[in-house]
Amino acid sequence: MDTDAATDHSGLRVMGTDECLERLGATVIGRVAFVHDGEVVLLPVHHVMHGSDVCFRTSGSSKIEAAADHDPMSYEVDDYDVSTRSGWSVTVTGTASLLDDDSAVADVESRDRAPWTIGDPALSVWVRIRPDAITGRELRAS
Amino acid sequence: MDTDAATDHSGLRVMGTDECLERLGATVIGRVAFVHDGEVVLLPVHHVMHGSDVCFRTSGSSKIEAAADHDPMSYEVDDYDVSTRSGWSVTVTGTASLLDDDSAVADVESRDRAPWTIGDPALSVWVRIRPDAITGRELRAS
Numbered sequence: 361m362d363t364d365a366a367t368d369h370s371g372l373r374v375m376g377t378d379e380c381l382e383r384l385g386a387t388v389i390g391r392v393a394f395v396h397d398g399e400v401v402l403l404p405v406h407h408v409m410h411g412s413d414v415c416f417r418t419s420g421s422s423k424i425e426a427a428a429d430h431d432p433m434s435y436e437v438d439d440y441d442v443s444t445r446s447g448w449s450v451t452v453t454g455t456a457s458l459l460d461d462d463s464a465v466a467d468v469e470s471r472d473r474a475p476w477t478i479g480d481p482a483l484s485v486w487v488r489i490r491p492d493a494i495t496g497r498e499l500r501a502s
Numbered sequence: 503m504d505t506d507a508a509t510d511h512s513g514l515r516v517m518g519t520d521e522c523l524e525r526l527g528a529t530v531i532g533r534v535a536f537v538h539d540g541e542v543v544l545l546p547v548h549h550v551m552h553g554s555d556v557c558f559r560t561s562g563s564s565k566i567e568a569a570a571d572h573d574p575m576s577y578e579v580d581d582y583d584v585s586t587r588s589g590w591s592v593t594v595t596g597t598a599s600l601l602d603d604d605s606a607v608a609d610v611e612s613r614d615r616a617p618w619t620i621g622d623p624a625l626s627v628w629v630r631i632r633p634d635a636i637t638g639r640e641l642r643a644s
Contacts, residue, residue: 370561389582389589393535393544400542402535402576404591419512434544440531447531449546 368497375496380450383437383496385409388473390437392489394456396422407435408468412491414452415459415468419484427456427487435489446501453493459486510639517638522592525579525638527551530615532579534631536598538564549577550610554633556594557601557610561626569598569629577631588643595635601628 366374375383384390384407393402401423405416414435418424426433433456440447459465465486508516517525526532526549535544543565547558556577560566568575575598582589601607607628 388584389580391533391535391544391578391580393533393542393576395537395542398574399595400535400537400574400576402533402544402578402593402595404578404580404582404589432540432542434535434542436533436544436546438531438533438546440546442530447546451544453541453544 372497372499375448375450375498377494380494380496381409381412383448383450384414384452384494387437387439390414390435392416392423392433392435394423394426394431394433396426401426407437408472410459410464410468410488412494414454414489414491415486417484417486423456423487424458424485427458427485429456431456433487433489441501444501446499448496448498450494450496452489452491453495454489454491457488457490459488464488514639514641517590517592517640519636522636522638523551523554525590525592526556526594526636529579529581532556532577534558534565534575534577536565536568536573536575538568543568549579550614552601552606552610552630554636556596556631556633557606557628559623559626559628561622565598565629566600566627569600569627571598573598575629575631583643586643588641590638590640592636592638594631594633595637596631596633599630599632601630606630 390407391404407414407416435452438449532549533546549556549558577594580591
């Protein structure tokens with residue numbers, strides 16, 4: 361299943377889990393999606409991997425509430441070149457929780473190579489998305 | 503509220519609706535999010551604007567079902583420069599429906615400058631996201 365030759369029904373190359381995790385680790389910005397008050401919230405955040413968990417720091421109350429409630433949360437990273445009509449995307453589908461383990465927080469903070477200064481760090485918490493599924497697709501230039 | 507000086511609680515510049523629509527019109531790829539079978543589906547698609555509606559062609563059954571059911575659907579476009587820690591994003595929150603009006607379909611197809619060949623066009627339909635809210639934020643290089 362994890363061979364380079366695997367394609368989905370649309371002809372896109374299917375990435376294996378290891379390649380998906382590699383792309384997540386090499387990417388700084390992605391988009392988080394979850395449901396809040398019946399609305400699908402969809403926002404860019406800066407992430408840090410902790411094993412296969414996607415972690416991001418936020419002071420946004422809806423994201424913190426979603427994490428505290430262990431809500432379903434998805435995450436996506438991608439890169440596209442419009443001129444060659446090629447690109448790839450990786451999506452993580454999982455469950456949100458607050459990252460409240462001191463050693464885990466220390467780990468992600470030490471490996472956070474590009475902290476973006478948005479909001480007040482003193483008011484922010486780390487949210488962790490624990491994956492149920494990690495999928496990736498690549499559209500190669502034809 | 504629509505002045506350049508408006509910022510949100512995180513210090514990000516708040517874009518006005520016209521600027522958000524301009525960025526959506528100038529962008530080819532975005533990410534769509536909706537709920538399917540209790541899971542938050544989050545995928546990149548190629549979009550075309552029809553007025554203030556975000557339209558995309560899909561042969562994916564979950565996206566078609568969401569549209570047929572008039573489910574909540576959100577859409578996001580962004581661009582970031584990690585080296586300068588600057589960037590912007592626009593999010594559309596709205597309701598999905600199938601674009602089944604012949605003249606609307608003709609309009610989006612005629613203005614689709616960069617059709618990406620994914621899946622079988624004969625099996626695909628156009629989905630329209632009618633916005634309830636359009637918001638945009640910009641993080642300027644410090």
